[in-house]
Amino acid sequence: MSLGQKQADWELQLAGFPDEVLDAIPMVEQITREIFGGHFSSAVAENHEVAGDKHLEFRVIDNGNRKDVLGRNDAWHRRVAAMPANLSGMLRLAIESDD
Numbered sequence: 001m002s003l004g005q006k007q008a009d010w011e012l013q014l015a016g017f018p019d020e021v022l023d024a025i026p027m028v029e030q031i032t033r034e035i036f037g038g039h040f041s042s043a044v045a046e047n048h049e050v051a052g053d054k055h056l057e058f059r060v061i062d063n064g065n066r067k068d069v070l071g072r073n074d075a076w077h078r079r080v081a082a083m084p085a086n087l088s089g090m091l092r093l094a095i096e097s098d099d
Contacts, residue, residue: 013044014056020085021056028058028091031079035072036060044091051090069095 014022040060047053056099062069072095076093 016054017056017090021087021090024083024085024087025056027083028080028087031076032058033059035076035079036062053089054056055090055092057094059082059094059096061098061099064094 029040029042038061040058042056042058044054045057047055062072064072073093073095080087080091
């Protein structure tokens with residue numbers, strides 16, 4: 001799949017999200033990089049228990065100790081919550097370990 005096709009697919013997945021969420025994506029990406037460093041991925045995910053509940057999921061790998069990982073998790077949520085846009089329920093952070 002070409003880069004252009006990937007971008008088009010991503011834009012199609014984002015259709016239906018409020019403009020304030022779409023406008024916030026670059027800042028959330030920056031926050032994610034600053035706190036977790038390195039690579040992360042993002043995707044549109046659905047809550048299979050609630051019909052129509054879509055959110056943006058930011059997926060990171062963090063192999064730190066539990067206390068440090070929880071601290072970074074809290075920092076991410078505090079910074080996202082402090083953003084001016086109402087992003088409540090629209091974003092999720094998924095932290096995985098590759099250990």
